[in-house]
Amino acid sequence: MRAVEDDFEELYEHAPCGYLSTLPDGTIVRVNRTLLELTGYDPGELTGGMRIQNLLAVGDRIFYETHFAPLLAMQSVVREIAVDVRRADGTRLPVLLNAVMRDDPGVIRFCVFAATDRREYERELLRARQHAERSEAEARELARTLQRSFIPPALPEIPGLQVAGAFRPAGRGDQVGGDFYDMYETVDGWELALGDVCGKGVEAAVVTSLARYTLRAAAIREPSPSAVLSALNRTLLSERAGRFLTAVYGQLAPAGHHFRLTVCLAGHPHPLRARGDAVGEIGRPGNVLGLLPRVRLTDVDVDLAPGDAVLFYTDGVVEGRRDEELYGEERLRRLLGASRAMGAAGIAEAVVNEAVAFQSGLPRDDIAVVVLKIPA
Amino acid sequence: MSVMVRNNVRITGRPDGRPMVFAHGFGCDQNMWRLVAPAFEDDHRVVLFDYVGSGDSDLSAYSPERYSSLQGYAQDILDICAELDLTDAVFVGHSVSAMIGALAATREPARFGALVMVGPSPRYIDDEGYVGGFTAADIEELLESLDSNYLGWSGAMAPVIMGNPERPELGAELTNSFCRTDPDIAKRFATVTFMSDNRADLSRVPVRCLILQCSEDVIAPVEVGTFVHKHIPGSELVLMRATGHCPNLSAPEETVSAIRAFL
Numbered sequence: 001m002r003a004v005e006d007d008f009e010e011l012y013e014h015a016p017c018g019y020l021s022t023l024p025d026g027t028i029v030r031v032n033r034t035l036l037e038l039t040g041y042d043p044g045e046l047t048g049g050m051r052i053q054n055l056l057a058v059g060d061r062i063f064y065e066t067h068f069a070p071l072l073a074m075q076s077v078v079r080e081i082a083v084d085v086r087r088a089d090g091t092r093l094p095v096l097l098n099a100v101m102r103d104d105p106g107v108i109r110f111c112v113f114a115a116t117d118r119r120e121y122e123r124e125l126l127r128a129r130q131h132a133e134r135s136e137a138e139a140r141e142l143a144r145t146l147q148r149s150f151i152p153p154a155l156p157e158i159p160g161l162q163v164a165g166a167f168r169p170a171g172r173g174d175q176v177g178g179d180f181y182d183m184y185e186t187v188d189g190w191e192l193a194l195g196d197v198c199g200k201g202v203e204a205a206v207v208t209s210l211a212r213y214t215l216r217a218a219a220i221r222e223p224s225p226s227a228v229l230s231a232l233n234r235t236l237l238s239e240r241a242g243r244f245l246t247a248v249y250g251q252l253a254p255a256g257h258h259f260r261l262t263v264c265l266a267g268h269p270h271p272l273r274a275r276g277d278a279v280g281e282i283g284r285p286g287n288v289l290g291l292l293p294r295v296r297l298t299d300v301d302v303d304l305a306p307g308d309a310v311l312f313y314t315d316g317v318v319e320g321r322r323d324e325e326l327y328g329e330e331r332l333r334r335l336l337g338a339s340r341a342m343g344a345a346g347i348a349e350a351v352v353n354e355a356v357a358f359q360s361g362l363p364r365d366d367i368a369v370v371v372l373k374i375p376a
Numbered sequence: 377m378s379v380m381v382r383n384n385v386r387i388t389g390r391p392d393g394r395p396m397v398f399a400h401g402f403g404c405d406q407n408m409w410r411l412v413a414p415a416f417e418d419d420h421r422v423v424l425f426d427y428v429g430s431g432d433s434d435l436s437a438y439s440p441e442r443y444s445s446l447q448g449y450a451q452d453i454l455d456i457c458a459e460l461d462l463t464d465a466v467f468v469g470h471s472v473s474a475m476i477g478a479l480a481a482t483r484e485p486a487r488f489g490a491l492v493m494v495g496p497s498p499r500y501i502d503d504e505g506y507v508g509g510f511t512a513a514d515i516e517e518l519l520e521s522l523d524s525n526y527l528g529w530s531g532a533m534a535p536v537i538m539g540n541p542e543r544p545e546l547g548a549e550l551t552n553s554f555c556r557t558d559p560d561i562a563k564r565f566a567t568v569t570f571m572s573d574n575r576a577d578l579s580r581v582p583v584r585c586l587i588l589q590c591s592e593d594v595i596a597p598v599e600v601g602t603f604v605h606k607h608i609p610g611s612e613l614v615l616m617r618a619t620g621h622c623p624n625l626s627a628p629e630e631t632v633s634a635i636r637a638f639l
Contacts, residue, residue, distance in 0.1 A: 024626065025592070025619040053594055058510065059517025062570075063525070065595050065621040066403030066471070067555050073625035074407065082524040119524070126523055 018095075018112030026051035026069075029107070038095075038114055040088035052110070057084040057092060068097075072108065076101045082119060085112070094119035136174075143176040144169075146205050150180035150212065151368070158190055161252070161259055161304075162344035162373040166352045170200070170316070170366050178204040178245070179314045179366035180212050184219065188253060191219050191228075194370050195247030195268070196314040207241045207290075215249070225249040225264035226297035229289060233266075236290035244290035248283065248312055252372070259304040259374060264297050269318065272333060273302065274309045274340035279333045282310070307376035309340045309347055316365035317355045327358050344373040379459040383425040383452055384432040387460075389417035394489070395462045396420040399453065401471025401495075402569045404555040405431025408470060411628035416635075423460065427452050429561040438561055446472070446572050450479040457487040464489035466639060470624055471495050471595065472569040478581045478608075479574070485582040492635055494588045495621050496604050497596040498574040506575070507599045515570045522563050578607035585611040586638040588623065588631065595621040612638060 018035030060083035084092040178197030218231035246267035267288030270281035286297040320327040406424040426433040469477035474496030481488040589601030605613035618627030
């Protein structure tokens, strides 16, 4: 008895996929029955000098010439290329092509798998992916817009004092963080705030906005930096913000060619003052805000003389890492010392640039700085 | 970022030979020249590169603005010419690179001594009184085709290409990148290529020019090659026996001897 499976002719003609052989230039020399059934062509219609390229929809023909044929020439094998075959009746059949090129005799053998359902499924996946990419782009835009609202578009002009702020979001800037700063004029002079809400994302953003506007409101009725920060602490607790923050707050009043800076720290890194060759910390440590009902905060008066520069910054500057190495406050002091002759904007830019470069261009945390400089 | 790294520039051949720059077209990368370029290494300084966005170029250097026209790609070539300080170079451009080379040569003629256009087309879409071979709808379809092969190329396709039972000697180094492109960049390059119209630039080509035209090339039909020949003053047209759009792969010997005869 001869088993049907042993009949190679039968196996070729009625295989569960279409077979098609071409010369190296694509001229079709042989096809099996299955392929004719899939495409609806009569025997002989495809092998009368037609090339496989002509069997493809036009767009796929370009893809064939620019990708499929070169790949085949280079590798002798190409698999799973999705194209549409034009049927005899003009309709299209989505297929997957596998092909092998044989040098001797020079022939390309194709397997043609009907893939209508698979293609529809892939189109759905593709649509889902495109949708996801659009949503991601929107979310990124939202994060950037929100982030921009954490810092003022411009800082006030203060006679006799240069001020500059700089901000660099973490990573590629597609996640909203919690660093902020602000500066505004009051009845007695100018006030500035710089802070860092713990965490990232929408919840941190809500607290950041709350902080910024609470500080502005408190500045009107509270007499001192510590009183302003205490008011913010009360609001964070009463609003059940659920996140703590660190901040530094300063009041500036002109005094001849000098300025008096009253500064208060709440769990925040000390601002640095550059005077002559010395760079030193200013302010006294205080409690983080949003955790405890009573916070210990101290106001410190600092004199700013012509030539002095003061740097306020968030921990994203000093906690940046290169491998295991921390950027650290020492490096920041040296940088401030070296750049103190520059204007406020130059110093702010130098600090952000160095902090970002230290982390190979992709900072892990937000970076915010404000610089005050009294021209010499 | 140095241009050499950005464009994955590879230099072989005689350091003191006449420079010969090979440029790949839309679809693949400098490997398209692997059967042709070595034939010129004995007497030329052979320069191969990948356009930004293709092959092993630095993808982070890709900007949709810069590469929104063929001039952006021409700038890649001029950057490489400047970096290597090339003059009187033979530029061999396949497919869309033929026109990119023409634009580059027009902008800085001193860099180029001869232009070899393999399967050029100044415009792919039919126009009144002009046969490009395609309609705008066909090009839309190509973009869809790129989309259909998007899923495969990004993930599943790579390992399939890597393991190559038919020619194991090709190995991963080649198959890694060959014809594999960021799908988004591929679609942009396709759009820039197939929507381009450089017919008006042909008459300005300032260097000797050879046009290699394949028979039965669906991307650049014979009518198009003839059009290019007619509009580039003093150009030579060679009709090749090779079929298809990639004689550099399918008929390297014929391609090499046609270029040699011209030079």
